[in-house]
Amino acid sequence: MNDALALPVGTTLDRFIMKKQEDFPFATGELSQLLRDIALAAKIVSREISRADQDTVGKFGKQNIQGEDQQKLDVIANIRFIRALRNGGEVCTIVSEEEENLIHTGNSHAKYIVAMDPLDGSSNIDVNIPTGTIFGIYRRLSDGGQEGTLEDCLQKGTQQVAAGYILYGASTMLVYTTGCGVNGFTYEPSLGEFFLSHPDMKIPDRGKQYSCNEANVSDFPLGIQNYLAFCKEQKYSSRYIGSLVADFHRNLLKGGIYFYPGSSKNKTGKLRLLYECNPLAFIAEQAGGQATDGIDRILDKEPSELHERCPLVIGSSEMIDKVRKYMTL
Numbered sequence: 001m002n003d004a005l006a007l008p009v010g011t012t013l014d015r016f017i018m019k020k021q022e023d024f025p026f027a028t029g030e031l032s033q034l035l036r037d038i039a040l041a042a043k044i045v046s047r048e049i050s051r052a053d054q055d056t057v058g059k060f061g062k063q064n065i066q067g068e069d070q071q072k073l074d075v076i077a078n079i080r081f082i083r084a085l086r087n088g089g090e091v092c093t094i095v096s097e098e099e100e101n102l103i104h105t106g107n108s109h110a111k112y113i114v115a116m117d118p119l120d121g122s123s124n125i126d127v128n129i130p131t132g133t134i135f136g137i138y139r140r141l142s143d144g145g146q147e148g149t150l151e152d153c154l155q156k157g158t159q160q161v162a163a164g165y166i167l168y169g170a171s172t173m174l175v176y177t178t179g180c181g182v183n184g185f186t187y188e189p190s191l192g193e194f195f196l197s198h199p200d201m202k203i204p205d206r207g208k209q210y211s212c213n214e215a216n217v218s219d220f221p222l223g224i225q226n227y228l229a230f231c232k233e234q235k236y237s238s239r240y241i242g243s244l245v246a247d248f249h250r251n252l253l254k255g256g257i258y259f260y261p262g263s264s265k266n267k268t269g270k271l272r273l274l275y276e277c278n279p280l281a282f283i284a285e286q287a288g289g290q291a292t293d294g295i296d297r298i299l300d301k302e303p304s305e306l307h308e309r310c311p312l313v314i315g316s317s318e319m320i321d322k323v324r325k326y327m328t329l
């Protein structure tokens with residue numbers, strides 16, 4: 001059931017979460033609290049991004065586990081989300097792009113695991129271009145009373161109980177799903193509230209925009225190269241911001257396709273399965289779209305490592321079908 005239909009545009013996120021919880025008589029309120037904790041961190045990170053001062057702009061001076069230079073804002077966002085999830089008390093263990101190992105919050109009785117990319121779009125930090133946060137939420141498999149385990153964190157995307165992203169753009173938006181459709185909320189800084197602005201979001205079945213880093217085209221698999229040629233024949237538009245959240249969000253609203261395929265050098269591409277591909281795949285499917293690695297469904301993949309990478313082809317359903325055809329010809 002999608003109760004968003006019953007809730008008007010302008011409903012606050014808090015009220016929306018509370019109303020949604022009422023649909024599940026046995027809900028304990030823990031997931032609701034967790035979503036509020038994420039919204040709190042999102043507000044703080046949104047403020048830090050827009051400050052753009054000496055404390056927030058520039059390199060941090062270290063590299064993360066992926067060997068990428070961390071920006072100050074990567075570190076700030078990581079700290080803010082971890083702190084909000086720790087203080088909120090509903091999460092036992094976190095997987096973060098910015099940390100090699102699991103982060104245990106000390107809330108050993110909490111039943112949720114969060115996998116997150118605290119700040120997505122590293123090349124767009126510091127240049128006043130949209131960035132994002134991506135998160136996926138899982139129920140732990142292990143018994144409470146101890147730290148979450150690696151097995152708790154390496155669940156398939158189908159096991160997500162909720163997932164979402166925050167887009168720090170011209171306005172800040174939080175878009176999430178708990179498996180009953182997708183809803184988008186816009187932040188109003190002067191009131192400190194997220195308000196329902198995009199109820200029951202649906203991605204058009206087809207679009208006329210494609211998003212990929214075309215500089216890499218000669219390394220793309222042949223099927224993707226041929227699909228790209230098809231897009232050009234069709235006179236589709238190329239739209240690539242280089243922030244996955246922003247590119248995905250635009251395609252969600254307007255229809256389109258985003259792909260970051262594997263290459264001859266990096267067979268699994270660049271994006272991370274646990275905290276980039278899986279959450280967005282859950283949202284795409286809930287909005288009526290698809291997410292694959294070019295052929296197979298992202299949400300069915302069995303993760304084997306925290307930071308593993310995966311090719312991603314995501315967006316409007318008919319466009320994803322077309323890519324699958326080209327890939328299997």
Ligand code: AHG
Pocket residue numbers: 068097117119120121122123213242243244245270
């Ligand atoms: P992150 O900043 O979390 O490392 O992710 C960046 C990702 C993604 O946001 C974007 O779509 C992609 O990297 C861009 O990669 P290219 O610069 O290779 O196009």
Ligand code: MN
Pocket residue numbers: 117119120121244276
């Ligand atoms: Mn990212």
Ligand code: MN
Pocket residue numbers: 074097117118119120121122
């Ligand atoms: Mn990141």
